[in-house]
Amino acid sequence: MAGIEFLKGHGTQNDFVLLPDSDASLELTERRVAALCDRQQGLGADGVLRVVRSEALGLESKGEWFMDYRNADGSIAEMCGNGVRVFARYLVEAGLETGPEFVVGTRAGDRPVRVRPDASGELAVTVHMGPVAVTGTSVAVVDGRQVSGVAVDVGNPHLVSVLDDDVSALDLTRAPRYDAEVFPQGVNLEFVNVLGPDALRMRVHERGVGETRACGTGTVAAVAATLHLRGDDSGEATVDVPGGRVAVTVRQGASTLTGPAVFVAKGELDAAWWNALDWSGH
Numbered sequence: 001m002a003g004i005e006f007l008k009g010h011g012t013q014n015d016f017v018l019l020p021d022s023d024a025s026l027e028l029t030e031r032r033v034a035a036l037c038d039r040q041q042g043l044g045a046d047g048v049l050r051v052v053r054s055e056a057l058g059l060e061s062k063g064e065w066f067m068d069y070r071n072a073d074g075s076i077a078e079m080c081g082n083g084v085r086v087f088a089r090y091l092v093e094a095g096l097e098t099g100p101e102f103v104v105g106t107r108a109g110d111r112p113v114r115v116r117p118d119a120s121g122e123l124a125v126t127v128h129m130g131p132v133a134v135t136g137t138s139v140a141v142v143d144g145r146q147v148s149g150v151a152v153d154v155g156n157p158h159l160v161s162v163l164d165d166d167v168s169a170l171d172l173t174r175a176p177r178y179d180a181e182v183f184p185q186g187v188n189l190e191f192v193n194v195l196g197p198d199a200l201r202m203r204v205h206e207r208g209v210g211e212t213r214a215c216g217t218g219t220v221a222a223v224a225a226t227l228h229l230r231g232d233d234s235g236e237a238t239v240d241v242p243g244g245r246v247a248v249t250v251r252q253g254a255s256t257l258t259g260p261a262v263f264v265a266k267g268e269l270d271a272a273w274w275n276a277l278d279w280s281g282h
């Protein structure tokens with residue numbers, strides 16, 4: 001068996017291994033995903049983006065290409081905002097989409113994207129992230145204290161806690177706790193400082209990954225939650241995360257996320273290594 005093609009990229013340092021697999025022939029098990037994402041034994045990443053034709057999976061989508069996203073622990077998630085940007089750039093650079101506007105299929109639904117240079121000439125991707133719903137409130141325990149949060153659905157679940165003290169100082173090496181009765185499928189936890197009317201700072205502990213340097217759906221959830229707390233349902237903000245900055249708009253029934261998408265490497269996985277991981281492990 002020939003080696004398996006891969007690319008490595010990131011969106012605001014939320015990093016991914018891309019696996020081009022147009023006809024869905026790869027057997028992508030939890031074990032293989034976790035091994036690929038392992039930073040010592042594998043390539044290292046926060047998640048895997050399998051690039052597959054919607055048709056090959058029998059999916060109804062306006063998008064020819066489907067982003068099959070997996071978290072670093074091998075679990076499947078509905079949506080990844082930073083991942084979609086990297087995925088979209090890949091489609092254009094590989095000549096699979098002519099761009100600049102097209103649709104990407106995801107488990108959370110179709111996501112229209114636009115790939116184009118920003119004001120500084122760097123390539124940026126805007127993703128229409130769909131509707132954002134504030135679904136209630138809950139609590140998290142982080143760094144030894146309980147904080148309240150706003151639950152937000154961006155296709156995947158989030159709990160956003162707005163804090164007065166600088167979130168840069170939080171210890172996120174231990175997973176924050178949350179109410180599993182409210183979030184039976186787990187939750188992504190965002191900790192946010194309001195820096196100004198249109199500016200936030202955010203850190204995140206992602207479901208199925210741990211602390212990451214950015215989370216696109218999390219930044220949309222953070223903007224929606226802070227708008228909600230001030231009685232608004234529409235607005236826009238920049239969100240600073242450890243890996244950079246993104247721009248978010250939230251409107252009734254719609255939202256957008258704009259930010260960079262970067263490639264750092266491409267190559268081939270060693271077939272013997274991949275095949276040795278062949279027992280299903282789900």
Ligand SMILES: N[C@@H](CCC[C@H](N)C(=O)O)C(=O)O
Pocket residue numbers: 014071076077078079080081082083156157188206207208209212214215216217218
């Ligand atoms: N990093 C992502 C979110 C990935 C999925 C998340 N960990 C989940 O399980 O819901 C993003 O950029 O949105």
